[in-house]
Amino acid sequence: MALQATVLRLMTITEAFCVGRLVELADLSSEANAASPRRAMLDDALMHASGSWQAMERAFKDWHSVKPSWSSLRGPTEVRNAVAHGLGALTHRQKLSRTATVSRINSVGAGVNEFDRIRLDPAIVTAIAEVCATFIRDLDARSFREF
Template sequence: MEAEDPRAAALFDRASRQLPDGAKFVMGKEAAKSHGTWDARKEALTKVFGIRAGNFRSWQALDGAIWVRNSIAHGSGGLSRMQKRAEATKAEALGVALIDGRLYLRDESVARCVDACCAFVVELDDAAGPLI
């Protein structure tokens, strides 16, 4: 299990300062479980802030960047046990080649992953701006 992201905790804390104690309790529970997976993060953003990150224009590219990251972090550059070969199109859309079950990144594909992350952060900031 991943450690809780202090930035996520700070975001939930800032957003809950003016709430009644019961709402703070519920928000705290959402914050505690939101760091485990991207599905949990998306669910928490929706439940707590009303932000539907999966509907962002940047989501599909970010999902591909997450898939590539997980292949590197958990599969040593190949498919991890949790990944399906059918999902490789996520990486290919970012210019990352999958050859014989291994990912091959080029400068251009790394730049596309970075761009995907930056675009998502901009959309998230725009959506959350009035909330925090």
């Protein structure tokens, strides 16, 4: 349980950094009036862009020409989704593309047992932490600007 909780926290931190940086890059301070139509459009676009990893990837690329290696997060994201939505086992959605899902999970050293439960150990969680930290550093370097 503690290993699963740690993966959830690591992915939450990574996601929060991504969303926070997207908001910073949108520079909402230029539109301080929260009731203005422009601000409403920005808020709506940011809500949509932060709804999934794929939407965030598109927003960074299309709005800011920022293109980190999102593929490194695919394995940790699958592990996180199994933990968060499948209580430690593959979800129905993950089972629909089982081969690809298991391949992504295996890419970070984790595994799936015969009951579709995720196998984790401390070394795998450490590897996921390093993937997350590397991604955050890369996104930070590619998207940093003085605010």
